[in-house]
Amino acid sequence: xxxxxxxxxxxxxxxxxxxxxxxxxxxxxxxxxxxxxxxxxxxxxxxxxxxxxxxxxxxxxxxxxxxxxxxxxxxxxxxxxxxxxxxxxxxxxxxxxxxxxxxxxxxxxxxxxxxxxxxxxxxx
Amino acid sequence: xxxxxxxxxxxxxxxxxxxxxxxxxxxxxxxxxxxxxxxxxxxxxxxxxxxxxxxxxxxxxxxxxxxxxxxxxxxxxxxxxxxxxxxxxxxxxxxxxxxxxxxxxxxxxxxxxxxxxxxxxxxxxxxxxxxxxxxxxxxxxxxxxxxxxxxxxxxxxxxxxxxxxxxxxxxxxxxxxxxxxxxxxxxxxxxxxxxxxxxxxxxxxxxxxxxxxxxxxxxxxxxxxxxxxxxxxxxxxxxxxxxxxxxxxxxxxxxxxxxxxxxxxxxxxxxxxxxxxxxxxxxxxxxxxxxxxxxxxxxxxxxxxxxxxxxxxxxxxxxxxxxxxxxxxxxxxxxxxxxxxxxxxxxxxxxxxxxxxxxxxxxxxxxxxxxxxxxxxxxxxxxxxxxxxxxxxxxxxxxxxxxxxxxxxx
Numbered sequence: 049x050x051x052x053x054x055x056x057x058x059x060x061x062x063x064x065x066x067x068x069x070x071x072x073x074x075x076x077x078x079x080x081x082x083x084x085x086x087x088x089x090x091x092x093x094x095x096x097x098x099x100x101x102x103x104x105x106x107x108x109x110x111x112x113x114x115x116x117x118x119x120x121x122x123x124x125x126x127x128x129x130x131x132x133x134x135x136x137x138x139x140x141x142x143x144x145x146x147x148x149x150x151x152x153x154x155x156x157x158x159x160x161x162x163x164x165x166x167x168x169x170x171x172x
Numbered sequence: 173x174x175x176x177x178x179x180x181x182x183x184x185x186x187x188x189x190x191x192x193x194x195x196x197x198x199x200x201x202x203x204x205x206x207x208x209x210x211x212x213x214x215x216x217x218x219x220x221x222x223x224x225x226x227x228x229x230x231x232x233x234x235x236x237x238x239x240x241x242x243x244x245x246x247x248x249x250x251x252x253x254x255x256x257x258x259x260x261x262x263x264x265x266x267x268x269x270x271x272x273x274x275x276x277x278x279x280x281x282x283x284x285x286x287x288x289x290x291x292x293x294x295x296x297x298x299x300x301x302x303x304x305x306x307x308x309x310x311x312x313x314x315x316x317x318x319x320x321x322x323x324x325x326x327x328x329x330x331x332x333x334x335x336x337x338x339x340x341x342x343x344x345x346x347x348x349x350x351x352x353x354x355x356x357x358x359x360x361x362x363x364x365x366x367x368x369x370x371x372x373x374x375x376x377x378x379x380x381x382x383x384x385x386x387x388x389x390x391x392x393x394x395x396x397x398x399x400x401x402x403x404x405x406x407x408x409x410x411x412x413x414x415x416x417x418x419x420x421x422x423x424x425x426x427x428x429x430x431x432x433x434x435x436x437x438x439x440x441x442x443x444x445x446x447x448x449x450x451x452x453x454x455x456x457x458x459x460x461x462x463x464x465x466x467x468x469x470x471x472x473x474x475x476x477x478x479x480x481x482x483x484x485x486x487x488x489x490x491x492x493x494x495x496x497x498x499x500x501x502x503x504x505x506x507x508x509x510x511x512x513x514x515x516x517x518x519x520x521x522x523x524x525x526x527x528x529x530x531x532x533x534x535x536x537x538x539x540x541x542x543x544x545x546x547x548x549x550x551x552x553x554x555x556x557x558x559x560x561x562x563x564x565x566x567x568x569x570x571x572x573x574x575x576x577x578x579x580x581x582x
Binding site: 080081083084086102104106107108109132135 | 438
């Protein structure tokens with residue numbers, strides 16, 4: 049399983065041709081208490097970096113972008129009743145949706161964990 | 173992040189996040205802007221700090237620029253927990269950034285009445301009242317609290333407007349043989365919540381007998397403070413004016429009480445929104461009259477009849493004929509918040525107004541908003557659409573407040 053990160057603070061964990069996507073712990077900490085997640089529809093397709101979801105925290109809304117191109121194959125229904133899962137377990141139970149990858153090569157351009165850690169340390 | 177968030181912007185700043193233009197744009201929301209220490213719309217002046225700044229840092233506060241001050245938007249508990257703390261126990265807010273001042277002189281009442289529609293002459297000893305500075309067009313320059321002390325009027329004004337307000341007062345008072353003293357060396361703490369009275373009584377027994385909207389000179393731990401039974405959350409609570417040098421010790425003493433936890437500006441904003449209270453620069457500004465804003469209750473019969481404050485003509489006309497637009501409470505049907513700037517349409521799609529404050533009400537249990545709509549669309553129960561990210565989200569006009577007030581009775 050490969051876990052990669054974007055500059056927009058999304059993570060994607062890939063197994064076979066499916067990637068699970070969420071926002072990072074760094075992101076949930078910065079945005080504060082999440083009150084609502086607007087998830088994409090099953091079957092929707094998105095190009096890499098296209099806006100695909102919205103996270104509403106108490107104070108503001110943030111766009112979520114598809115880290116790679118693909119088709120939405122699952123969404124995390126648990127977030128409907130419990131948006132706070134994003135704060136409690138951003139990189140686990142707080143996942144947003146799964147994508148069937150259209151072009152796995154796009155993963156090469158994303159950061160690995162070490163690079164993302166460096167990236168967030170530099171932004172602080 | 174928080175520097176750009178809608179409800180915390182000082183009036184006059186333009187926000188980086190505009191709901192209508194979000195669609196398809198690169199992120200400008202909560203994460204990226206949080207990484208910048210100071211919003212690019214701030215000036216290059218270093219941020220001012222309150223006497224509790226070091227304490228906030230030691231408590232792990234997330235600090236953001238607000239009205240030129242480095243202020244806690246939240247503590248480690250987070251906005252939702254701090255909001256809940258205020259509604260169930262007691263929350264302590266640092267509001268020392270706000271302006272405190274005193275007006276003295278035999279003509280001070282009349283002088284102030286020339287600037288505000290409130291009844292100042294009739295304000296009893298140690299009583300306090302909410303009013304507004306109005307302009308010639310009948311709009312609002314700031315809202316404020318006025319308290320009658322033994323030989324002076326004590327004013328508390330908004331942080332973002334204090335320079336403006338003090339300049340206005342200074343010139344005005346001097347021309348009438350009265351004086352303005354700015355209390356620059358005092359802090360202001362707000363202890364709010366159902367447990368606030370128990371806490372205050374423990375520390376200053378006389379606080380128990382303070383009536384809502386009244387104040388008294390008390391001593392806490394030997395330090396003289398001025399305490400009023402007032403606040404901005406809809407809960408019972410107290411506002412404490414304390415010498416700056418004694419502020420940290422007082423705050424620590426309050427935080428030591430088992431019922432008390434610190435809360436920041438984020439929770440303060442969601443609490444006041446649930447209480448249906450206006451935030452200057454958002455729900456009220458130089459274009460809104462007190463009548464449009466639903467603040468006619470703060471203008472007594474004598475002043476309605478006599479006028480004698482800026483903009484009286486428009487205000488009196490709106491009292492007679494009704495205003496063209498009205499501030500209302502709006503409950504979106506679903507779970508998507510409708511934030512400041514969101515366009516409001518009728519159920520049929522005709523534009524009727526705009527959201528001026530909006531977010532998530534933790535006690536109300538969902539998104540809540542306030543805004544102005546055409547008078548014909550202002551009746552409770554009117555169905556509306558909120559244009560969020562290009563989509564019409566249905567909602568309904570509701571009575572304010574979203575959460576009942578629980579001010580001290582008697």
